[in-house]
Amino acid sequence: MNSRPCIAVLGGTGKEGSGLALRWARVGFPIVIGSRDPERARHTAERLRGTVPGAELIGLSNAEAAAQGEVVVVAVPYEGHASILQSLRDILAHKLIIDVVVPLDPSNPRRYAPPPDGSATAEAQRILGPETPVVGAFHNISHLHLHNLDEIPDCDVLVVGDHREAKARVIALAEAIGFTAYDAGPLANASIVEGLTAVLIGLNIRYKGHGAGIRITGISKPAFPTHKTKDL
């Protein structure tokens, strides 16, 4: 029995999605990895269970994962972003959606290429409708840091969206895996936070780095979770 909400990760076989799944699994959240190919999802789940023995972690199709999750993380490649949300719209209704997708120019990953809605997060919010809270977060956390469990990622999480309570829950979920997370404002700010990922990718290329990130300075925020597990 687990009092923590089940987190489904659509596109959870990818680097970013599987990294987040790993982190949450390690602190006891039940996780469902979703993929277009259920077999690949099962394979990824098995691999992650090898890293975190005893984790509640299974693999299913994206639709089955979306149905099981109380919290649903959208971590698909941007090409499939709008179509998966449209096809799962009814299943996702009223759940907490965390969008981590960054639309990049396919011919130049240093370049942010937002859709007409202004950002992937805004696109998701429009498709799912105002009753389903969509929160953008984790865009700036390199998958390299997520997969190295010995490391406390030296990067903060900027959380954006128009649903205040949903943002508070996402901040708590980020804090639960060791991040300092900030309410970075309304949905209109999602383009800035997503776009920052393109800037960081450019820095990695230009300065031969791996996993560039950002830290917020100059404001004090409690270093420890400000939310109880029951609020997650």
Place this chain on the structure above:
Amino acid sequence: MNSRPCIAVLGGTGKEGSGLALRWARVGFPIVIGSRDPERARHTAERLRGTVPGAELIGLSNAEAAAQGEVVVVAVPYEGHASILQSLRDILAHKLIIDVVVPLDPSNPRRYAPPPDGSATAEAQRILGPETPVVGAFHNISHLHLHNLDEIPDCDVLVVGDHREAKARVIALAEAIGFTAYDAGPLANASIVEGLTAVLIGLNIRYKGHGAGIRITGISKPAFPTHKTKDL
């Protein structure tokens, strides 16, 4: 005699412009404060000389300042951004222009409100033409940190623009006053870097902070100037 280039700061009576002027004056750059009102410019220059005795620091009209500067910092309120650049276009030709202006929604300073060009920096580059290099930088450095000379600002400088050599000079100018500065990519990234300022203002308001900033993590960059003074 001073081998360092003269830096003119248009709108140098404002908080951000005067803070940058103060920092550069302290390390020996000759500075011209520009203002629509030359009397105000002289007054600000006198005040700053009181903080940095012996500084080469004078106040003039914006047009006179632009004529004297080899490097020209644009730090006017956004309302006057396009018009001052249009009126001084010929004087500014072929100089190094550093644009620090952030277009914010007048009714909500937490909201980035870019012009049709996409960013203030892109607007400046369009107005001044491709022969005059425009570099966006320093947007994310709070004036509070600049004016407190006892402090080494805990914030990095993201430098954007399409002129590579101009960016290298601006990085050197930022390093000369103690910042770690990064080439954050092309002019197209200016909206992200400018917009980040709106996110930081929102964090200050939401978390009751003063002078929120960012640090880049995860990549190593020399902590000391990589450019000689002669390249400034």
